[in-house]
Amino acid sequence: MERFFPYDSFRPLQRELAAAILDGFRSGRVVLANAPTGLGKTAAALAAALAYAEEVEAKVLYLVRTKNEVLQPLSELARLRARGVEVRYAFLRNKQDMCCYGELRGLPYAEFLAECRYLRGLGKCRYYPPKPFEPEAPMAPRSFVKAACGAGTCAYESAKALALWADVVVATYFYAFSPRAEQWMDLGRSILIVDEAHSLPDAVASINSVSVTEAEVRRAKADAERYGMREAAAYLHKAQRALRELRAGPLSVGDALSLFDEPGQIERAAVEVVRLKADEGSTPYSPLVAISEFLKTLREGGRYMVLAEQSEEGLRLRAVPYDVSRIVSGVLSSAKAAALMSGSLPVDLFLKAVPLQRPPRVFDVPLDKYIGRGNFLAVVDRSVTSKYSARGEEMYKAMARRIAAAVSRRPEARSRSSPATTCLKPSGSTSRSTYRSTWRPGTPS
Ligand code: SF4
Numbered sequence: 488m489e490r491f492f493p494y495d496s497f498r499p500l501q502r503e504l505a506a507a508i509l510d511g512f513r514s515g516r517v518v519l520a521n522a523p524t525g526l527g528k529t530a531a532a533l534a535a536a537l538a539y540a541e542e543v544e545a546k547v548l549y550l551v552r553t554k555n556e557v558l559q560p561l562s563e564l565a566r567l568r569a570r571g572v573e574v575r576y577a578f579l580r581n582k583q584d585m586c587c588y589g590e591l592r593g594l595p596y597a598e599f600l601a602e603c604r605y606l607r608g609l610g611k612c613r614y615y616p617p618k619p620f621e622p623e624a625p626m627a628p629r630s631f632v633k634a635a636c637g638a639g640t641c642a643y644e645s646a647k648a649l650a651l652w653a654d655v656v657v658a659t660y661f662y663a664f665s666p667r668a669e670q671w672m673d674l675g676r677s678i679l680i681v682d683e684a685h686s687l688p689d690a691v692a693s694i695n696s697v698s699v700t701e702a703e704v705r706r707a708k709a710d711a712e713r714y715g716m717r718e719a720a721a722y723l724h725k726a727q728r729a730l731r732e733l734r735a736g737p738l739s740v741g742d743a744l745s746l747f748d749e750p751g752q753i754e755r756a757a758v759e760v761v762r763l764k765a766d767e768g769s770t771p772y773s774p775l776v777a778i779s780e781f782l783k784t785l786r787e788g789g790r791y792m793v794l795a796e797q798s799e800e801g802l803r804l805r806a807v808p809y810d811v812s813r814i815v816s817g818v819l820s821s822a823k824a825a826a827l828m829s830g831s832l833p834v835d836l837f838l839k840a841v842p843l844q845r846p847p848r849v850f851d852v853p854l855d856k857y858i859g860r861g862n863f864l865a866v867v868d869r870s871v872t873s874k875y876s877a878r879g880e881e882m883y884k885a886m887a888r889r890i891a892a893a894v895s896r897r898p899e900a901r902s903r904s905s906p907a908t909t910c911l912k913p914s915g916s917t918s919r920s921t922y923r924s925t926w927r928p929g930t931p932s
Pocket residue numbers: 582583585586587588602603604606607612613614615641642643644
C-alpha cells in the first residue's frame with residue numbers, strides 16, 4: 488500500500504484510514520469513512536484502492552459529485568506518477584463540458600444533446616468519429632480538451648476511450664449511478680471510491696429524476712402547431728389546462744400519464760419536429776423531446792413517484808425514483824469493492840437511509856478526535872448557505888466576510904479553510920491562498 492502513497496510520510500490517522508479501507512476491501516465489506524478535511528482521505532483511499540486493485544486485477548473508479556472535484560484525485564495521481572509509479576489514469580466529465588464547439592457549451596443540456604446527436608448523425612461534427620488520441624502523459628481536464636480538439640478529435644470520446652484501459656478513472660457520480668450513463672464501466676471489476684458520500688442519496692435522486700414544466704408544455708404545443716402536428720398539439724393543449732388546475736403535491740404515475748392522454752402521439756411528434764427543424768437548419772431541439780423523455784420514463788414501470796411543485800416556469804411535474812437507497816445499494820453491491828468517504832457523514836443515519844447487505848467496515852474520526860478541543864473554532868452562521876439556488880455574488884461575499892472575521896478572532900492561530908474558489912473570487916483582494924496555510928494536525932496553534 489505504501490508504494491501507492493504519493494507522499495514521504497503519512498499524516499496522523501492517515502495510515503490507519505488507508506489500512507481500514509484496505510481491510511474492508513479484503514473482507515468484502517463496504518467501507519464508510521468519516522474523517523475531517525485535512526486528514527488526507529483522497530491519497531489514503533487511492534493508496535488502499537490501488538493496492539487492492541493490484542491484488543485482484545481490478546480497476547479503480549473514483550467518483551466525485553461535481554466536475555471540479557475531479558481535480559483533487561487527479562493531482563494526487565499526478566504526484567504518484569511523478570514519484571515513478573506507473574499508474575494510468577483518465578477522467579470523465581459531462582459531455583457538454585468536453586465538447587470542442589465552444590458555442591454549444593452554453594446551450595441547455597437537453598438542447599446540447601440533441602445538437603450533438605444531430606451533428607454526429609449527419610456527419611457534420613468536425614471532431615467525430617474520434618481519431619486515436621493518446622497523450623504521452625495524463626493531462627489536466629482543461630488542457631486535455633484543448634489538446635484533443637486541437638488534434639481534431641472529440642475530447643469526450645477520446646476521454647472515454649482512454650478510460651477503458653486506465654487503471655484509475657476519476658468521474659462524476661453520473662457514470663456509476665445513472666441508468667442513462669453508457670454502460671461501459673464493468674462494475675463487477677471496479678473498486679469504487681465515492682467522495683462526499685454524505686450527499687450521495689440526494690445526488691442520486693437528482694441524477695435519476697426527470698421533470699417537465701407548464702412552460703415547456705406551452706412551448707411544446709407551439710412547436711407542434713407550427714410544424715403541423717395537430718393531434719399532439721390538441722393533447723398538449725388539454726395537458727396545459729389540466730396542469731393549470733392541478734395542485735402541488737404527490738400524484739400517482741398513472742394520474743401523471745393520464746394528463747397527457749396519448750403519450751405515443753407526443754413521442755412521435757417529438758421525433759418529427761426535431762427532424763423538420765434539422766432540415767430547415769435550426770437547432771434540432773424541441774421541448775417536445777423533454778416531454779417525450781418524461782413520459783417514456785414514467786412508462787418504464789413503477790420505479791418512480793411524481794411530485795407536482797411550483798416553479799418559476801409554472802407547475803413542474805418531477806418524477807423521482809421511488810427508492811434511491813435501492814439504486815445506491817444496487818451499485819455498491821455490484822462493485823468489486825466500495826469505500827464511501829466524507830468529512831461529514833452521519834454513519835448511523837446513512838445506514839438507515841441506505842441499508843447494506845453486510846455490516847460495513849466503519850472508520851469514524853470526529854473532528855474533536857482529530858483536532859484537540861479548544862484548538863478549533865466552530866462558526867455557525869445561519870445567514871449564509873451553500874444551497875445551490877441561493878448562490879451568488881452577495882452570498883459569496885457574506886461567506887468571505889465571515890471567514891475573515893473568524894480568522895481575525897484568533898490572530899495568533901493559523902487557519903485552514905477550504906471554501907470553493909468561486910466563493911472567494913468576488914471579494915476582490917481576498918484570495919483563497921490567504922486562508923490556506925501549512926498547518927498540519929499536531930502543530931501547536
Ligand atoms: S461529438 Fe463531441 S465534439 Fe462533436 S458535437 Fe458531440 S460532444 Fe461536441
